[in-house]
Amino acid sequence: METLNIALPKGRLGEKVYALFEAAGFPCPSIKENNRKLIFENKEVGVRYFWVKPSDVAIYVERGAADIGVCGKDILNEYRPDVYELLDLGMGKCDMCVAGKADFVDDRNRTLTVATKFSRIAKEYYAAQGRDIDIVHLNGSIEIAPILGLSDVIVDIVETGTTLKENNLVVLERFLPISARLIANKANYKFRFSMIERVKQGLKELTEKNK
Ligand code: PRP
Numbered sequence: 001m002e003t004l005n006i007a008l009p010k011g012r013l014g015e016k017v018y019a020l021f022e023a024a025g026f027p028c029p030s031i032k033e034n035n036r037k038l039i040f041e042n043k044e045v046g047v048r049y050f051w052v053k054p055s056d057v058a059i060y061v062e063r064g065a066a067d068i069g070v071c072g073k074d075i076l077n078e079y080r081p082d083v084y085e086l087l088d089l090g091m092g093k094c095d096m097c098v099a100g101k102a103d104f105v106d107d108r109n110r111t112l113t114v115a116t117k118f119s120r121i122a123k124e125y126y127a128a129q130g131r132d133i134d135i136v137h138l139n140g141s142i143e144i145a146p147i148l149g150l151s152d153v154i155v156d157i158v159e160t161g162t163t164l165k166e167n168n169l170v171v172l173e174r175f176l177p178i179s180a181r182l183i184a185n186k187a188n189y190k191f192r193f194s195m196i197e198r199v200k201q202g203l204k205e206l207t208e209k210n211k
Helices: 012-023 054-062 073-079 119-127 162-166 186-191 193-210
Strands: 004-009 039-042 047-052 068-072 084-088 094-101 112-116 133-137 153-158 169-178 180-184
Touching: 004 012, 004 054, 004 193, 012 047, 012 068, 012 193, 047 054, 054 068, 054 073, 054 180, 068 073, 073 119, 073 169, 073 180, 084 193, 112 119, 119 133, 119 153, 119 169, 153 169, 162 169, 180 186, 180 193, 186 193
Parallel strands: 004 047, 004 068, 112 133, 112 153
Antiparallel strands: 039 047, 068 180, 084 180, 094 153, 094 169
């Protein structure tokens, strides 16, 4: 049987996503035994899973190293990979937000400084409002930027709101709902259509039940 290569996002979303694939009939028991190994295969079922950084899932899938994968809508909007988006899994829900100090007042006569990991999303959001901004691109711990005066506001994902709260920041604008999506490599989707569709249908039935 041919093996389907599946890129899963390492971290808090990944565990839940794997559980969904398992429940859909594509288990790989060894994945639970070892927490340093990155690739796991179940030849009987025909699946090979690998853990990658959430922001890298789309790269593996776009280049065909993975046939399918799961990544957030935030990554798809930011990097616009040339992949098929097959299914909204309805998990990993969060929002793209503008956040800042509670007493922040926007002076539209000044260029707004925005710290973010999501430069394209932030640029498009402010361009649509005709607002001049200066982007400070950071790779993580974005919440620190307004506290230290590196930026006026941040554009980042907010899930529970705990990170903002613990750093004395508030949501100023919630503008893009995010959730996890099943994506597929365009060429491999054709070559492995029946297997990929079986996975998609299995996941779809489960996620619809969840909704
Ligand atoms: C994300 C995001 C926020 C946090 C939001 O960071 O950038 O910092 O999660 O979650 P919350 O609303 O539930 O607190 P992530 O954990 O991906 O780490 P990072 O700072 O390295 O980007």
